[in-house]
Amino acid sequence: MMKKGAQEQTPGQYKEAEVSGKVIRQPYAVGSKSERMAILLRTPDEDYVLRRRGGNPFHDPELEKLVGKQINCSGVLTDHTLIISTWDEAESS
Numbered sequence: 254m255m256k257k258g259a260q261e262q263t264p265g266q267y268k269e270a271e272v273s274g275k276v277i278r279q280p281y282a283v284g285s286k287s288e289r290m291a292i293l294l295r296t297p298d299e300d301y302v303l304r305r306r307g308g309n310p311f312h313d314p315e316l317e318k319l320v321g322k323q324i325n326c327s328g329v330l331t332d333h334t335l336i337i338s339t340w341d342e343a344e345s346s
Contacts, residue, residue, distance in 0.1 A: 266331060267329050267330070267331055268329070268330045268331075269327070269328075269329060269330075270327065270328060270329070270330040270335065271325070271326070271327045272294060272296055272301070272325075272326055272327075272330075272335060273296065273323070273324065273325045273326075273343060274294045274295050274296035274297075274301075274323070274324070275294070275295045275321075275322070275323050275324075276292060276293070276294055276295075276303065276316070276319040276320050276321065276322055276323075276324055277292070277293050277294075277295050277300075277320065277321075278290055278291070278292050278293070278320050279291065279293060281293070281302060289311065291303075292313070292316045292317070292319075292320060294324070294326070294335055299333070300333075301330070301333055301334060301335040302333055302334040302335070303316055303334075303335055303337065304316075304334055304335070304336045304337070305336070305337055305338075306328065306329075306336050306337065306338045319340070319342075322342055322343075323342065323343035324340045324341065324342055324343055325340065325341055325343050326339065326340035326341075327339050327340075
């Protein structure tokens with residue numbers, strides 16, 4: 254049973270993704286009640302809010318360790334959030 258006001262998710266709203274980029278920390282949703290310092294993955298095309306599957310969406314010590322590093326990761330992309338299930342540090346060139 255769905256909660257009142259909840260929208261049913263359709264398979265098209267989630268997309269499996271393999272993405273590479275630099276993990277950064279910066280303000281997110283500035284001016285809204287969701288405003289916070291968030292961890293993002295900066296790619297050449299877009300910045301994605303980075304979450305770890307099973308991790309706390311607002312403070313994840315595992316993701317904190319990745320700030321400033323280049324990573325390769327795979328997970329599920331939903332709107333502007335990338336929920337990663339696997340990752341590794343990218344080789345420095």
